[in-house]
Amino acid sequence: MNTLLSRRRLLFGGTTLAGAAMLGGLSTGALRLINPAMGELAAPVTPIRMSSNENPYGPSQKAVEAMQAAFSQSNLYGGINGQIFELLSKIEGVPANHITIGAGSGELLHAGGVLASLEPGSIVSPYPTFNSLARAAEVLGAEIINVPVGEDMHIDLNAMYAAIRPDTRLVYLCNPNNPLPTIIEKQALEDFVRAVAKDRLVFIDEAYYEYVDNPEFSSMMHLVAEGLNNIIIARTASKIHGFAGLRVGFGYAHPDLIAKINQVKTGSISILSQHAAYTAYQDMEFQDFSRARNKEGLALVEGMCDELGLRYVKSNANFAFFETGMDSDVFRASMREHNIMVGRTFQPFPTWARVSMAKPEEMAYFVQTYKKLYA
Numbered sequence: 001m002n003t004l005l006s007r008r009r010l011l012f013g014g015t016t017l018a019g020a021a022m023l024g025g026l027s028t029g030a031l032r033l034i035n036p037a038m039g040e041l042a043a044p045v046t047p048i049r050m051s052s053n054e055n056p057y058g059p060s061q062k063a064v065e066a067m068q069a070a071f072s073q074s075n076l077y078g079g080i081n082g083q084i085f086e087l088l089s090k091i092e093g094v095p096a097n098h099i100t101i102g103a104g105s106g107e108l109l110h111a112g113g114v115l116a117s118l119e120p121g122s123i124v125s126p127y128p129t130f131n132s133l134a135r136a137a138e139v140l141g142a143e144i145i146n147v148p149v150g151e152d153m154h155i156d157l158n159a160m161y162a163a164i165r166p167d168t169r170l171v172y173l174c175n176p177n178n179p180l181p182t183i184i185e186k187q188a189l190e191d192f193v194r195a196v197a198k199d200r201l202v203f204i205d206e207a208y209y210e211y212v213d214n215p216e217f218s219s220m221m222h223l224v225a226e227g228l229n230n231i232i233i234a235r236t237a238s239k240i241h242g243f244a245g246l247r248v249g250f251g252y253a254h255p256d257l258i259a260k261i262n263q264v265k266t267g268s269i270s271i272l273s274q275h276a277a278y279t280a281y282q283d284m285e286f287q288d289f290s291r292a293r294n295k296e297g298l299a300l301v302e303g304m305c306d307e308l309g310l311r312y313v314k315s316n317a318n319f320a321f322f323e324t325g326m327d328s329d330v331f332r333a334s335m336r337e338h339n340i341m342v343g344r345t346f347q348p349f350p351t352w353a354r355v356s357m358a359k360p361e362e363m364a365y366f367v368q369t370y371k372k373l374y375a
């Protein structure tokens with residue numbers, strides 16, 4: 001067995017039984033059963049979104065009520081950022097002055113890209129990954145050094161370290177990564193951050209943090225709490241909290257760095273989003289519910305991959321990444337005909353697909369459709 005195969009076995013795990021058992025016990029929700037004996041689902045009336053890693057359930061009812069109650073304050077500047085920072089300070093164990101808020105974590109990624117490009121230089125980034133920060137830096141003249149993921153599809157820290165040049169201003173890491181839902185092993189990551197952050201910024205994007213259920217993973221928030229002054233961590237309310245359309249994200253860093261980020265941010269977020277966030281971050285029931293449904297969906301898709309022998313990357317997030325056996329543009333068009341929207345093509349994996357978790361019953365329809373067409 002060559003290294004790739006042995007690694008695959010290690011990393012591309014899962015069980016067929018779990019997937020099959022899930023299908024039997026599912027509530028069909030809004031999808032109509034056309035063959036109850038076989039559990040066959042009818043095509044949905046409107047397209048199911050499995051393309052943008054959104055939470056199909058959010059925002060929570062409590063967050064919606066908080067927004068409704070805040071409507072009458074919409075004539076006022078300001079808001080409750082201070083209260084939100086105090087709350088997050090308790091949750092994350094970092095002082096409140098180490099936190100900033102943005103219009104989604106996208107704004108903080110943009111700010112990181114701008115800060116790193118104030119002087120000419122380069123940015124080291126994995127490939128593939130979420131490239132908002134690199135795009136912002138590139139527009140300002142930074143050179144982007146893309147470091148391919150390893151054979152095992154994980155971010156290759158050794159290769160990233162080797163790619164750092166004297167002019168490298170920032171190293172970007174996405175953990176879990178996107179579109180590959182892999183994580184970086186915690187001790188290796190901490191050693192890397194401590195070494196690299198001595199001389200340059202390290203930006204860690206933890207957008208999918210709340211979905212991770214893997215003992216090898218750890219957030220690097222403790223390094224911010226410890227006072228490291230060259231690390232920025234981004235989190236978002238867009239994923240587990242279902243806020244993609246509300247635009248709330250957070251940056252965690254040393255107060256000197258927070259001040260610089262605040263200088264390059266464009267402004268504040270709406271008072272409705274602030275109240276929704278303050279409520280959502282305390283709504284553990286909704287977060288647990290979302291995590292549980294996400295696991296069910298992943299078990300269905302990864303169970304299908306096991307059953308059909310399709311290679312996949314074991315997911316640590318709210319999306320699956322698997323080899324479809326065809327050009328992924330063809331796959332996407334074929335799914336669209338069945339009212340399913342899946343993710344775009346991600347190079348350098350032209351035959352793989354990223355499929356975001358919709359509701360479990362919708363994932364069952366996806367599995368049913370894929371099997372009907374291609375099994």
Ligand SMILES: Cc1ncc(COP(=O)(O)O)c(C=O)c1O
Pocket residue numbers: 052053103104105106107109130174177178205207208235236237238244247248249
């Ligand atoms: C890894 C990663 N970071 C950041 C974002 C941006 O999210 P938002 O700007 O909605 O917080 C996304 C969105 O999909 C993402 O996948």
